[in-house]
Amino acid sequence: MDDDSRLTRWDRRTDLALGIASLVFLGSYAVHVLAPGMPKAAHAFFLSLMYTAWAMFGVDYAVRWRLSGEGPGFVRRHWLDTVVLVLPLLRPVRVVRTYESIQRRHGEPRLPLHARVAAYSALSISLLGFSGALAVYQVERSAPNASIRTFGDSLWWTCSTLSTVGYGDYVPVTTLGRFIAAGLMACGLALLGTVTGSFSSWMLQRFSLGEDERRPPEN
């Protein structure tokens, strides 16, 4: 119990810092990928930012492991945290959650449950898609017969993939690019189902409220 409350306190204290670190990580990775021609010093600065943020995730993971009082089972039981530690580009997805939990602590008015889940998933998809587009672009741009050659193409390809439309006008051709794409499809589909399902529940709720439809329901 004591460990648990210490864990909760740790989470509460580091939430904001880690959220900012996640955005910093994504931002400096974006700069690293999208501005390859910048001066060496600037490049080194952004790279160091990136690795600092990553180190912070590692420290957080270690402290939480320690505080949990669990043995090696922690790695397996918190496998999602482990995956996110290894692939920090997935980290920004947690930012939305952080924002939500901070907002709640401040007692701000909350949206109804379904709307909140829909908004959370929609934002997660956007961040995930942006990260995925960056990663695929970095991998594909130098491939000999790639079809994804600009970041715009990569973003467009991400939209068409995450919505499961899949035009096929731009397609990753490298093995690594395809692995990233497959991961993007998997995460995207799960989150998409959540957006869709919550949105549809929310609309049903609003419709079932007879007269005063303009005001969102309490729950």
Place this chain on the structure above:
Amino acid sequence: MDDDSRLTRWDRRTDLALGIASLVFLGSYAVHVLAPGMPKAAHAFFLSLMYTAWAMFGVDYAVRWRLSGEGPGFVRRHWLDTVVLVLPLLRPVRVVRTYESIQRRHGEPRLPLHARVAAYSALSISLLGFSGALAVYQVERSAPNASIRTFGDSLWWTCSTLSTVGYGDYVPVTTLGRFIAAGLMACGLALLGTVTGSFSSWMLQRFSLGEDERRPPEN
């Protein structure tokens, strides 16, 4: 409360007028896009129709802001209304709602909840798809290496996009066209999930009614 009831009264009084204005806006925009070779006077007439309708939306927004008694928070809290004001092509989606609320006031027999939501979403998708096809056609037709060259192509592309089939035989190639396409995917997917979910709930309801399946359930 007083403000609120005045808001309700305003909504009730302007519902029909705004619904008609939405259809007029969509209609004159369609004429503007699809009949570029018509005489100058006619063109000016349809353009003025379009802008008049848009102005009406602006007035409605302003009055509702005023009546709500809220400060600048109104813009954020009613962000959907704000978006629809800026992108009036999304407006016709509300027409179905207007029709529904007018019908209810007249006490006409209502469909069961799920069927109503399914019908509402299906009609919204149709209007949204038509608007999207118009906008994409307008943007793409003059692009140098566009694949969408006729309005028929654009409609077909819209069908294949909104259903998430995505053949890829016709694809937007301009940046603006792709932005519209991404918006269409996002709205389409959310609404599609609603259609699908409600339809499926409705079928489950009908099946679970043992003997008298021909008659729709009350709720």
Place this chain on the structure above:
Amino acid sequence: MDDDSRLTRWDRRTDLALGIASLVFLGSYAVHVLAPGMPKAAHAFFLSLMYTAWAMFGVDYAVRWRLSGEGPGFVRRHWLDTVVLVLPLLRPVRVVRTYESIQRRHGEPRLPLHARVAAYSALSISLLGFSGALAVYQVERSAPNASIRTFGDSLWWTCSTLSTVGYGDYVPVTTLGRFIAAGLMACGLALLGTVTGSFSSWMLQRFSLGEDERRPPEN
């Protein structure tokens, strides 16, 4: 009430005949499309079969209208029946229902609700897909630059469309073919959502039954 019970009796008596007529219609249409080189007499025979079945649908519609005691509102209120009368290729979808209702009357053991809905929708999709593939094949095969040239291509295209995969290797190019395709997408998506949703509910049910998973739940 009297009209109603007469309507019920009519339905009960004609269910089987109409179900068979639907299959006969689909079968003779298939022969008409797939065997264009057969002797004239055989062709005339299948055509007459087709039109006889269609006439039966018309008579059924008329009698039900009569028995319902409703005025012209019948056409609007039973719009689904009206659509099916005009597009009899949609008729076979009702066969599954007929089979189900006959089976129930004989008191045979019924599947759990969700499994039944899933099976019903899956069979409907299959029949719908087969009809759609036939219609698209008939329309496309003679188009100058068609990509769908054999019935096999058409079936493959239907699979890829109804599952919303949409490879785009075969695509309808005529206006009529695209209209049929759009209709297929709309019906297919709604039914697909029903299959998917019911199947998933069924699996949840089976999982939530703790120990005796081998036996299906009662409901």
Place this chain on the structure above:
Amino acid sequence: MDDDSRLTRWDRRTDLALGIASLVFLGSYAVHVLAPGMPKAAHAFFLSLMYTAWAMFGVDYAVRWRLSGEGPGFVRRHWLDTVVLVLPLLRPVRVVRTYESIQRRHGEPRLPLHARVAAYSALSISLLGFSGALAVYQVERSAPNASIRTFGDSLWWTCSTLSTVGYGDYVPVTTLGRFIAAGLMACGLALLGTVTGSFSSWMLQRFSLGEDERRPPEN
């Protein structure tokens, strides 16, 4: 009742053996397809492994038929088992279930219901996809104008198919390959809906738990 409990006992005793046989079947089939150039003796060994596993499935089917005390109706009533017997590549899908039921018997901590269903379906999709990729690769690689020429292409095609993205850059061209693809789409879509639905229910559950989100809910 006696037959039933004997059936239960049979299931309990053979669960593990059959699960291992399923994986052995999949493994030796994979070797058979992916390493065509290996020495004859090794090839014969893997083929015999494959057929031994298949024979075990047949014996299990026969014993369960016998113990059920049912007549030929068994084939129809347990049609899923029958299908799996004929197409043993579908068998590995049951492995996950076996694992789950063994784990439960040992009283290990269980995930909440929705998470369990989501995990089960996700693993099933992976196994199904791997089997499908193998089968399509075997069929397509020797076709004259095939686009799927390596196992990597086949895996990539499977990802894009099961997620319903469907880029269309790789597509089966043989009739048998298309049949397998259609089966893959059908199974994949049903399972995908289950993954998506359960995942979304799980997220809703976690969100609706107010404060202590880190801990999974009991159910």
